[in-house]
Amino acid sequence: MKFLRQFAARIVGQSIRIFARAITAVRADWQGIEPVPKQRVYFANHTSNGDMPMIWACLPPAMRRTVRPVAAADYWLKNKIRAFVGPEVFNCVLVDRRPEVKDKPMDKIIAALDEGSSLIIFPEGNRNMTEDPLLPFKAGLYNMGVARPDVDLVPTWVANLNTIMPKGEVIPLPLICTVTFGAPIHVQDGESKDDFLRRASDALVALAPNVPS
Amino acid sequence: MSTTVNDILLLAFASFGILVTMTFVGEVLRAKLAPGEVNPVLDTYMTRVQSWWGMVAFIGLALLMGKIGVMVLFAFASFAALREFLTLTTKAQADHMSLALAFFVVLPLQYVFVGFGLDRLYTVFIPVYAFLLLPIVSALRGNAERYLIRVAETQWGLMIAVFCVSHVPALMTIDIAGYAGREVLMIAFLVIVVQLGDLLEYFFGRRIGKTRIAPGLSPKTWEGVICGVVCAMLIGALINWTTPFGVFGAMAMAGLASTVGMFGSLVFAAIKRDRGVKDWSHLIPGQGGFVDQLDSVIFAAPIFYHVTKYFYG
Numbered sequence: 001m002k003f004l005r006q007f008a009a010r011i012v013g014q015s016i017r018i019f020a021r022a023i024t025a026v027r028a029d030w031q032g033i034e035p036v037p038k039q040r041v042y043f044a045n046h047t048s049n050g051d052m053p054m055i056w057a058c059l060p061p062a063m064r065r066t067v068r069p070v071a072a073a074d075y076w077l078k079n080k081i082r083a084f085v086g087p088e089v090f091n092c093v094l095v096d097r098r099p100e101v102k103d104k105p106m107d108k109i110i111a112a113l114d115e116g117s118s119l120i121i122f123p124e125g126n127r128n129m130t131e132d133p134l135l136p137f138k139a140g141l142y143n144m145g146v147a148r149p150d151v152d153l154v155p156t157w158v159a160n161l162n163t164i165m166p167k168g169e170v171i172p173l174p175l176i177c178t179v180t181f182g183a184p185i186h187v188q189d190g191e192s193k194d195d196f197l198r199r200a201s202d203a204l205v206a207l208a209p210n211v212p213s
Numbered sequence: 214m215s216t217t218v219n220d221i222l223l224l225a226f227a228s229f230g231i232l233v234t235m236t237f238v239g240e241v242l243r244a245k246l247a248p249g250e251v252n253p254v255l256d257t258y259m260t261r262v263q264s265w266w267g268m269v270a271f272i273g274l275a276l277l278m279g280k281i282g283v284m285v286l287f288a289f290a291s292f293a294a295l296r297e298f299l300t301l302t303t304k305a306q307a308d309h310m311s312l313a314l315a316f317f318v319v320l321p322l323q324y325v326f327v328g329f330g331l332d333r334l335y336t337v338f339i340p341v342y343a344f345l346l347l348p349i350v351s352a353l354r355g356n357a358e359r360y361l362i363r364v365a366e367t368q369w370g371l372m373i374a375v376f377c378v379s380h381v382p383a384l385m386t387i388d389i390a391g392y393a394g395r396e397v398l399m400i401a402f403l404v405i406v407v408q409l410g411d412l413l414e415y416f417f418g419r420r421i422g423k424t425r426i427a428p429g430l431s432p433k434t435w436e437g438v439i440c441g442v443v444c445a446m447l448i449g450a451l452i453n454w455t456t457p458f459g460v461f462g463a464m465a466m467a468g469l470a471s472t473v474g475m476f477g478s479l480v481f482a483a484i485k486r487d488r489g490v491k492d493w494s495h496l497i498p499g500q501g502g503f504v505d506q507l508d509s510v511i512f513a514a515p516i517f518y519h520v521t522k523y524f525y526g
Contacts, residue, residue: 025296027495166306171313174292176300176494 009088016089020050020057024164024177028058031207032183033154037062039118040152040184043141045134045204046122047162050172054158055120056090058179068093068112069120070105093119106143113148120156123200129167133205137197145187145196152184153200157207180207217395218277220455224401225273232269235262260498268506272404276397280328280385283397287382288324293503294374294511295320297493301484302366307354311347315367319343320375327379330386339376344368373511374504380514387518387526389457398455402463403470403517405452406445407510410471411478414441431482438475445471457525469520470513477512481505 020026028035044055052069059067073094076086086092093112095105112119121144124135145153157180165172185203187196239259246252275282299312319339326335348364381403385396418437426433449467453460481504485491492501500506 025494025496160300163304163306166309169306169309171309171317173299173309173312174296174316176296 005084005088009084012085013089016053017057020054020177023172023174024054024160026054026058026177026179029178029180031180033152033181035060035063035181037066038152039113039116039150040154041113041119041121041141041144042067042154042156042181043121043123043200043204044156044158045128045208046124046126047128047158048165048167049127050161050165051122051158052090052120054161054177055156055179063118066116067091067118067120070095070109070112070122072097074098093117106140106147109140109144110147113144113151119144123197127167133208134201137201139193139197141200142187142193142196149186153186154184155182155200155204155207156180157182157204157209159209178209180209182207215394217398220395220398221273221276221401224398224405224452224455225269228269228273228405232262232266235265261500264497264500264506272401276401279397280382283382283385283400284324284328287378288320290503290507291320291324291375291378292316293496294378294493294507295370297496297502297504298370298374299367300494301488301490302370303359303362304367305356305358305363307356308351308363308367310354311350311364312367314347314350315343315371315375319347319371323375323379324382327383327386332383332386335379335383339371343371347371377511377515378507380518381510383518384514384521387522389521389525392457395455395457399457399521402449402452402455402467403513404510406449406467407470407474407513409448410441410445410467411474411509413444414438414475417441417444427479427482430486431479433475433479438472441475442468442471462525466517466520470517471509473516474509474513478508480512481508 033040042055044051052071056064056067056069069090069092071086071090071092071094073096076082076092076094087094093108095108096103097105109119109121121140123137123141125138126135128135141153144151159178159180160175161177163173164175164177182203185200191199236259239255239262242252242255243259246255271286275286295316299315304312323335323338326338347367351360351364351367381400384399384403387396387399389396414433414437416437417440418432418434421440422432422434422437424435425431426435426438446464446468449463450460453463456463456466458466481493485493493504494502496502497506504511
C-alpha cells in the first residue's frame with residue numbers, strides 16, 4: 001500500500017511538472033548560483049498558489065528530490081487530495097501557524113534542515129495582493145540564517161504568475177514563467193534582524209525582470 | 214509514391230545535404246581548436262545548426278503527413294508565438310478573460326477555419342470579430358487604466374501570432390488550375406526562400422555589410438539585405454518546380470517574400486528593443502524563441518498568400 005502511494009505520488013509529481021512546462025514553459029534562470037545539489041533555503045515572492053509548484057517543477061531532478069517546501073498545514077490538510085499532494089508529492093514541511101499550538105514551526109523547519117533537506121519558503125507569509133513588489137518579510141528567514149549559518153539563503157523570483165493565475169480567476173493563461181535564482185546571502189555577524197530582512201528583501205526584488213505587467 | 218511526396222522528399226534530402234555540410238564544417242573547425250580553447254561564435258553556430266536539424270525534420274514530417282500535419286504544426290507554432298508575444302505586452306487582471314479567449318477560442322477557431330478552407334471566415338475572423346469583441350470583454354470589467362494600450366497590444370499579438378502565422382497553412386487552400394494536390398509544396402517554397410535568404414543576408418552582411426539600415430535597432434545592412442534578396446530569388450528560380458509560378462514568377466515571389474520578411478524582422482527588432490529584451494523566449498536553443506526564428510516568415514506569409522491568390526488563384 002505504501003509502495004502504491006509512493007508510485008502514485010511520483011506519477012502526480014511528473015504530471016504537475018509536465019503540465020507546468022506545457023502551459024508556462026517554466027524555465028530556471030540561474031543568475032547567482034549553479035544548479036548543484038547543495039543544501040539551500042530558496043526564499044521566494046508569493047503572489048499565487050502556483051508559485052511553489054513552479055519552483056519545484058523547474059529544479060533539476062536530483063535537487064527536486066531533496067527539496068522540501070515549507071507550507072501551511074491548514075491549507076494542505078483541508079481535504080484528502082491536498083493531504084496527499086502536499087506531504088507526499090511535494091514532501092512539504094507542514095507548519096501550523098496558530099499561536100496556541102505547542103508544535104513550533106521553527107522547530108520543524110530546523111529539524112528538516114538537520115536532516116539535510118533544502119527548503120522552499122515564502123518569507124512574506126501570505127500571498128501578496130498589493131501593488132508593491134513584496135510584503136514585509138516575517139522573522140523566520142532570519143531565524144533560520146542564525147540557527148544554521150552554513151546554509152545558503154537563495155533569493156528566488158517567480159515572474160508572471162500573478163498574471164498567469166490571479167486570485168479569483170479559473171482559467172490559467174499560458175504565459176511564459178521564469179524562475180530566477182540569485183546569489184546566496186547569509187546573516188552577517190552582528191547584523192540586526194531588521195537589517196538582514198531588508199537586505200534579503202532587496203536581493204529578491206533586484207531579480208524581478210523589468211517587464212510591464 | 215505520388216510526385217508530391219517525391220518532391221517533398223527531394224527538398225528534405227537537399228536540406229539535409231545542406232545541414233550535413235554545415236555540421237561537417239562546424240565539426241572540422243571545432244577539431245582544429247587547441248585543447249581547452251573555447252570559441253563562442255562557433256558554439257552559437259553549432260547550436261543553431263542543431264536547431265535547424267530539428268526544424269527541417271519537423272516541417273518535413275508535417276508536410277509528408279499532409280494537411281493535418283501542417284495544421285497541427287502551425288497551430289502549435291501560433292500557440293508558442295502568442296505565448297511569447299503576450300508575455301511581453303501590457304495587461305491587467307481585467308483582461309484575463311479576453312486573453313483566455315484569445316488563447317483557447319480565437320486561436321483554435323482560426324485553425325479550424327483554415328483547415329476547412331473557409332477563406333471568407335479566416336481572413337476576417339481576427340481583424341474584424343476578435344478586433345471588435347475582445348475589447349468589449351475587457352471593457353466589461355470596468356478598468357480603464359491604460360485600456361487602449363492593453364487592447365491594442367493584445368490585438369497586435371493576435372494578428373502577428375495567429376492571423377499571420379495561419380496564412381502559411383492557408384496557402385494549401387488556394388485553388389490554382391493545374392496545381393491540385395501539390396499545394397503543400399508552396400509552404401516549403403515560402404519557408405525555404407525566406408529562411409535561406411535570411412541566412413545569406415546574415416552571411417553577406419557580416420562579410421561586406423557597411424551601411425546600416427536602422428542603426429541602433431539591428432545590425433542589418435543594405436548590402437546584406439540586397440545580397441540576401443538576390444540569393445532568395447535565385448533559390449526561388451532553382452526550386453520553381455515546387456510552385457505554379459514558373460521560373461520568373463517564382464523569382465518575383467521569392468524576392469517579394471524575402472524583402473517583406475527582412476523588413477519584418479526589423480519591426481520585431483524594434484518591439485524587442487522597446488520591451489528591453491534580447492530574445493522573445495528561450496524555447497529554441499541558440500535561436501531564442503519561436504518568434505525570433507519565424508519573424509520573417511510571419512511577416513511574409515499574409516502578403517505571399519494574398520499575391521498568390523490575386524494573380525494565380
